[in-house]
Amino acid sequence: GAVVSQHPSRVICKSGTSVKIECRSLDFQATTMFWYRQFPKQSLMLMATSNEGSKATYEQGVEKDKFLINHASLTLSTLTVTSAHPEDSSFYICSARDERGADTQYFGPGTRLTVL
């Protein structure tokens, strides 16, 4: 199957700083990517849909000014957690839609964010 990478895999930052997480589709182009958040022992929650060349679509309850999403190219979407606080500590997972063939989505391995 197709490969989606995330960088970094793990990040620790101080409260009040901003953190950028990258999501890349390595062997296909993705006009649409998705960002999820996973709390320990809980399910993945869809945060937003990232659309190449246009604004992201956020799910209800997700602060768009807090979680900035940029999808500047067909292989890269970034999620920036601005002014991070300890409650933002979580596991962030992206996925990318592969419109070739079966038209499915592939998930990245996730990024563990810890805010001190």
Added chain:
Amino acid sequence: AQSVTQPDIHITVSEGASLELRCNYSYGATPYLFWYVQSPGQGLQLLLKYFSGDTLVQGIKGFEAEFKRSQSSFNLRKPSVHWSDAAEYFCAVGEDDYKLSFGAGTTVTVRA
């Protein structure tokens, strides 16, 4: 609103034994249903999905799932587990292939 319940947080099974993971969903229309597996350090991998047609769906790695509309269930099964099947399994429901609601996951431990 759509939601998914995976009643079992953790299941331990002996290698070679059968495995069944439960999934119940709540959805107003005909759902798209999925099972994903997540191994440490790796992304979620799709095991199988159901949209319509035959209610018994075959997936990769020897897994299958059965859609039962009357019970709002989509349970995952494997006749004989291998040690490599130890992982976390997620059931998901969606209105299409992409905007999914996931269950909390079931961790499977395989003992020798």
